[in-house]
Amino acid sequence: MYADIEPEIFKTKKGNPMPKHFEQAPGLHEGPVPETEGYVFNQTMLRIKDPERSMDFYTRVMGMRLVRKLDFPEMKFTLYFLAYLDDRQAGLVPADDAHRTTYTFGREAMLELTHNWGTESDRDFAYHSGNEEPQGFGHIGIAVPDVYAACERFEDLKVEFVKKPDDGKMKGLAFIKDPDGYWIEILQPDMLEKQRKSS
């Protein structure tokens, strides 16, 4: 099938079809899965206690944009969809609500925050980060051009750290907490590559 489309890209140097994966591991399915063509990893959903605090954090501190908000008054919850969009991408987002909903659900890397109405005024209410027992979900991760500059700014903004960039064994990556205590990894894509070159 690959050969029909663009043989120079989809064959390795030896003329074999491109392998499906870039690593080996038990359980990997090597064949094509045509039924999943067009699938997109669209969203990650976290419950939040107080949308005002979360909007402030994700837009002012983290620099994301609120793309869509969907209210479900009968079920008393609201969904907030945030993304990183540069100005050019933002210029392509549909202004029409219905079209923007479709855009929101079709795009990669949307952060969906769910607010069940009322939790913000319950002083003792808190969500579970997944990093204490019982463990499960770990974190979301934001790639930044300069991890040290990003973390200096987070410190100035009084963001809570789980790990500063040079704490512990793994240097050059940090973990901060969002207003609900969810962990956010702050990483610089080329850090490992740089560290291996200089060591």
Next chain:
Amino acid sequence: MYADIEPEIFKTKKGNPMPKHFEQAPGLHEGPVPETEGYVFNQTMLRIKDPERSMDFYTRVMGMRLVRKLDFPEMKFTLYFLAYLDDRQAGLVPADDAHRTTYTFGREAMLELTHNWGTESDRDFAYHSGNEEPQGFGHIGIAVPDVYAACERFEDLKVEFVKKPDDGKMKGLAFIKDPDGYWIEILQPDMLEKQRKSS
């Protein structure tokens, strides 16, 4: 700043600068945040009990590709990074391990699965999905071109459902479970738009 670059895109019809967000909500920061330029929502990390089951599920059932695997023998864990890549995108992934690490950490929408060695042989070991108490993380979501076709296939493959597409109040979207019990929303981007038109 916008005007310097491409005025026809970055101004509204009335000539005002494009608003930062597409919705209004308390807490939203309206000004630009130049310090976060280049930030990317790179990853979502979930802990998994048994990598062989998870690799089979995410590559055979969900159709993702394993892009990078990083072993940390001193700390006895392995990280698996999966993504949806079409053949053209896959052809652009660096073959060199160090470059592929940088690629992995710079791209949107990577699913990171963490395996702490040994959990797979502990019969009673289980991770927490975040949807039972204590709640927190909700789900990841995969957009598919046809939610009914996708779910018929998942049924054939004996995938466990939390909600079939037409169960409950919200029609046309489903939730399935991954091997650890994490919820995966299966959604069709234009479903809400279609339903509103036809109602």
